Amino acid sequence: xxxxxxxxxAGKVGQGFLANLRKRREQLSSRYGITFQLVSICDLAGGSxxxxxxxxxxxxxxxxxxxxxxxxxxxxxxxxxxxxxxxACIEMSHADVVLESIVFNQETGEPALSYIRKALGLRKHVxxxxxxxxxxxxxxxxxxxxxxxxxxxxxxxxxxxxxxINIISNSFRADEVREIRGVxxxxxxxxxxxMEQGLSYEEGIKEARHLGYLEADASLDxxxxxxxxxxxxxxxxxxxxDFPSHQIVREGITQITSRDIGLGMERGLRYKxxxxxxxxxxxxxxxxxxxxxxxxxxPFYNLDKTRNALLIRTETVGDIYLEGPGAGKIRAGNALLSxxxxxxxx
Amino acid sequence: xxxxxxxxxAGKVGQGFLANLRKRREQLSSRYGITFQLVSICDLAGGSxxxxxxxxxxxxxxxxxxxxxxxxxxxxxxxxxxxxxxxACIEMSHADVVLESIVFNQETGEPALSYIRKALGLRKHVxxxxxxxxxxxxxxxxxxxxxxxxxxxxxxxxxxxxxxINIISNSFRADEVREIRGVxxxxxxxxxxxMEQGLSYEEGIKEARHLGYLEADASLDxxxxxxxxxxxxxxxxxxxxDFPSHQIVREGITQITSRDIGLGMERGLRYKxxxxxxxxxxxxxxxxxxxxxxxxxxPFYNLDKTRNALLIRTETVGDIYLEGPGAGKIRAGNALLSxxxxxxxx
Numbered sequence: 001x002x003x004x005x006x007x008x009x010a011g012k013v014g015q016g017f018l019a020n021l022r023k024r025r026e027q028l029s030s031r032y033g034i035t036f037q038l039v040s041i042c043d044l045a046g047g048s049x050x051x052x053x054x055x056x057x058x059x060x061x062x063x064x065x066x067x068x069x070x071x072x073x074x075x076x077x078x079x080x081x082x083x084x085x086x087x088a089c090i091e092m093s094h095a096d097v098v099l100e101s102i103v104f105n106q107e108t109g110e111p112a113l114s115y116i117r118k119a120l121g122l123r124k125h126v127x128x129x130x131x132x133x134x135x136x137x138x139x140x141x142x143x144x145x146x147x148x149x150x151x152x153x154x155x156x157x158x159x160x161x162x163x164x165i166n167i168i169s170n171s172f173r174a175d176e177v178r179e180i181r182g183v184x185x186x187x188x189x190x191x192x193x194x195m196e197q198g199l200s201y202e203e204g205i206k207e208a209r210h211l212g213y214l215e216a217d218a219s220l221d222x223x224x225x226x227x228x229x230x231x232x233x234x235x236x237x238x239x240x241x242d243f244p245s246h247q248i249v250r251e252g253i254t255q256i257t258s259r260d261i262g263l264g265m266e267r268g269l270r271y272k273x274x275x276x277x278x279x280x281x282x283x284x285x286x287x288x289x290x291x292x293x294x295x296x297x298x299p300f301y302n303l304d305k306t307r308n309a310l311l312i313r314t315e316t317v318g319d320i321y322l323e324g325p326g327a328g329k330i331r332a333g334n335a336l337l338s339x340x341x342x343x344x345x346x
Numbered sequence: 347x348x349x350x351x352x353x354x355x356a357g358k359v360g361q362g363f364l365a366n367l368r369k370r371r372e373q374l375s376s377r378y379g380i381t382f383q384l385v386s387i388c389d390l391a392g393g394s395x396x397x398x399x400x401x402x403x404x405x406x407x408x409x410x411x412x413x414x415x416x417x418x419x420x421x422x423x424x425x426x427x428x429x430x431x432x433x434a435c436i437e438m439s440h441a442d443v444v445l446e447s448i449v450f451n452q453e454t455g456e457p458a459l460s461y462i463r464k465a466l467g468l469r470k471h472v473x474x475x476x477x478x479x480x481x482x483x484x485x486x487x488x489x490x491x492x493x494x495x496x497x498x499x500x501x502x503x504x505x506x507x508x509x510x511i512n513i514i515s516n517s518f519r520a521d522e523v524r525e526i527r528g529v530x531x532x533x534x535x536x537x538x539x540x541m542e543q544g545l546s547y548e549e550g551i552k553e554a555r556h557l558g559y560l561e562a563d564a565s566l567d568x569x570x571x572x573x574x575x576x577x578x579x580x581x582x583x584x585x586x587x588d589f590p591s592h593q594i595v596r597e598g599i600t601q602i603t604s605r606d607i608g609l610g611m612e613r614g615l616r617y618k619x620x621x622x623x624x625x626x627x628x629x630x631x632x633x634x635x636x637x638x639x640x641x642x643x644x645p646f647y648n649l650d651k652t653r654n655a656l657l658i659r660t661e662t663v664g665d666i667y668l669e670g671p672g673a674g675k676i677r678a679g680n681a682l683l684s685x686x687x688x689x690x691x692x
């Protein structure tokens with residue numbers, strides 16, 4: 001089967017997707033009989049390109065990795081159209097699936113949101129790794145996908161390839177999730193660990209930035225917005241609706257001091273940036289995001305500085321704990337590919 | 347949608363399934379629009395019964411829980427046929443799905459195997475919680491299901507509702523699993539913990555039996571057969587074939603002494619009954635089942651006495667750790683219901 005794909009956003013995650021696709025291409029063809037054709041790449045910053053016959057990833061990827069842009073790319077021996085806007089690319093590329101990893105405004109989810117709407121409306125499957133549209137417009141986008149007979153997948157929005165979205169969505173149909181609790185932001189987790197090693201808050205931030213753990217706008221991580229958006233996505237799935245994020249108490253790690261960390265350690269306590277939500281008997285969920293002082297018996301106490309984890313407490317099965325890596329653009333790109341395969345490979 | 351189901355085996359797991367179905371019935375109807383009709387129960391020991399109009403679970407379940415058998419059950423106001431053999435029940439019950447939880451021979455997988463073959467051949471979906479048929483005849487049964495356009499599901503064969511089969515089967519299409527390692531037998535895990543608390547091996551067995559953790563034939567747990575079968579199922583999925591179980595080095599916990607446990611504890615080491623398998627560069631898997639002495643840094647060191655866990659190491663995503671409850675017939679019954687819903691509920 002030939003599957004035509006369009007990639008929106010050619011940043012690190014988009015490049016990670018392309019690197020994974022290039023690496024796995026033959027394996028996917030022999031194992032599932034699927035050949036992916038990259039018929040378009042569009043980037044707000046880097047220009048756009050459409051090729052009905054398929055772009056050569058081996059040519060494109062090194063250019064993106066070096067220049068971050070395809071503006072100067074001149075394809076050889078391919079029919080290509082360059083310089084169209086993203087909407088035109090979605091409309092004209094004949095893609096079966098749109099992979100969306102474009103930069104978006106944290107307040108509005110735009111322009112990612114509009115691109116997803118357009119693609120779903122044109123009966124194209126959409127795979128995204130962007131939290132904004134999924135946390136803010138879950139109900140609309142899942143309904144739109146359903147009405148158009150296509151899939152809307154977002155496994156790459158958290159935990160970097162650990163299949164937490166798949167599990168929350170599909171594994172408890174015969175059960176009832178009562179509570180979730182987890183560490184979903186790797187930079188806060190890392191900074192708190194660094195402070196335990198004696199670094200100041202500012203030094204911790206510097207290290208986290210150096211390691212690529214921080215968002216470009218660090219306040220998204222440090223003030224808990226990133227954790228909040230992830231928690232809201234989980235609650236959207238669990239409630240099959242748009243969970244009102246303003247109802248979630250949010251606190252960041254910006255108030256933490258080395259003294260707090262030290263006093264905690266003296267008492268055997270460890271600070272973690274947690275998300276949590278519980279369902280009351282009447283079916284209402286209450287959630288919070290913020291620092292917690294954990295005792296050694298807590299399942300998150302020993303969670304490594306670079307990892308994420310989620311505890312899912314259900315009525316019948318009980319406590320399920322899932323842990324995986326917290327960062328990595330290659331892994332995020334792999335999550336896009338994994339979602340893509342879940343549409344076609346069986 | 348009306349779905350007709352036949353239940354083979356009315357032991358604790360079958361009863362657990364019925365209890366879960368009774369509890370969730372209205373919820374499943376309102377949430378997914380599915381109504382399940384129990385058109386047959388067949389038990390090797392307890393007799394069989396077919397009802398085209400559907401048996402009343404609220405009548406049947408208390409009788410099963412009290413008598414372990416439906417031999418003396420006289421349904422009121424329903425058209426029923428009693429006393430047919432299991433094959434006849436599969437053939438004549440008009441079930442869409444056969445749920446299989448019947449006792450089977452550990453050497454041959456029979457009669458569970460033949461019943462599964464028959465049901466799949468008649469284009470009925472099959473959901474089983476029995477390890478034998480899946481560990482010994484995976485390739486044949488999955489191919490038979492595919493050829494007949496039906497599903498063959500076995501999420502209840504391990505980890506009691508923790509979605510490990512789902513994850514191993516569906517979450518790494520874009521990745522490559524390199525290694526798995528875990529604790530999949532709760533009775534061995536419990537006995538080793540009990541010995542750390544000062545009990546002898548025999549006392550540990552007695553307690554595990556009292557708590558319902560041991561199979562009727564305790565050697566299945568103590569000699570590692572149960573762990574082996576679970577490891578083979580995972581390897582069958584990963585290799586998409588029948589993994590030769592004789593190639594797996596198997597050791598039980600029967601040689602362990604209180605002195606071993608004590609010496610380990612003095613050095614900060616803890617014994618766990620582990621399964622493990624790794625894939626070499628040339629794609630070959632090698633596996634083993636047996637006791638390991640774990641250091642405190644090992645992810646399984648602090649695993650609770652009643653829980654199971656699996657570490658999945660992949661090429662791209664890295665280490666994913668999944669932990670959940672190890673025992674419970676209600677949970678095993680819930681796993682059957684969960685698989686059943688994954689066929690029909692979307």
